Amino acid sequence: EMLYKHISIACKHIFSAEEELALISERDRAIVRLGGSEVALQSFLIDRIVEFHREHPKIQIKIDSMSTPDAIEALRANLIDVAVVTSPFSDKTGLNINVIKKLQDIVAAGNGFSYLKDKEISLHELVKYPLICLKNTTTTRNYLDHIFRQHNLLLRPDIELTSINFVMPMVKNNLGIGFMQYATTKAEIEAGNIFRVNIKEQIPPRSICAVTASQYETPEPVQRFIDSLLEKESVSI
Structure with missing residues (x-):
């Protein structure tokens, strides 16, 4: 297992180098190796990638979906050029971090929990309900665990998932109350398929970075890609 770990990293470097060398003979062509977390991608x-590709068709974007910790590890190993991921970061050493946009986590429920629509409940009350959340290997889960610990509570979901994409279907089908991002739930809330649960305590916003x-050294095509994100989504904090 140890040998395979080292070989797999070496192979990724070799394959990446082969791709870059293959483009040298093609004028103005380049590769941006991007690691994106599910939350950022969703x-x-x-x-933004589609728009950038339309404006720069000769710059190829190679995308790996990975968690924030895995993306940071890949950056430090030079397996990717840029990570577009969610904060917070456990270790910022050696990282250049550009905040792109704010991200607001919310608590949402399906219509089977409609008796909560006109109520304001505390986190202490929330833990009594069946909860749906990501596994504790993700940045999102670690962030929520931290918030609950600040209120002397232990977050113990009834359903733990490996992908954020599975949370919405389970919430809509009333399998529990879920933690999601407002930007990706807004359409479902407006359609009346789910609703936002009013929580007394504030859930602080995070950032996509x-x-x-x-x-x-950051290659020029990579910096061009980052600049395009900052131009369209940049926020001040």
Whole structure:
């Protein structure tokens, strides 16, 4: 297993180098190696990639979907050029972090919990209901765990998932109350399929960030891609 781990990393470097070398003979062509978290991809990144590709058709974007911790590890190993992921970061050492946009986590429920629509409940009350959340290997879950600990509570979901894409179907089918991002639930809320649960305590916003490793030079096409994200979505904090 140890040998395979080292070989797999080496192979990724070799395959990446082969792709870049293959483009040298083609004028103005380049590759941006992008690692994106599911939340970032779901929230806005796909639309931005499509727009960037339309404006720069000769720049190929190679996308790997990975968690924030895995993306940061890949950056430090020079397996990707840029990570577009969600905060917070456990270790910011050696990272260049550009905040792109704010991200608001909310609590949402299906119409089977309609008796909660006109109520305001606390986190202490919320833990009594069946909860749906991501596994504790994700940045989102660790962030929520931290919030609950601040209120002397332990977040113990009834359903733990590996992908954010599975949360919405389960919430809509009343299998529990879920934690999701407002940007990706807005349409379903407006359609009346789910509703936002009013929580007394504030859930602080997070950020979607474009991150590079300071130990490596940022290639011009990569910087162009980052700049395009900042121009369209940049926020001040």
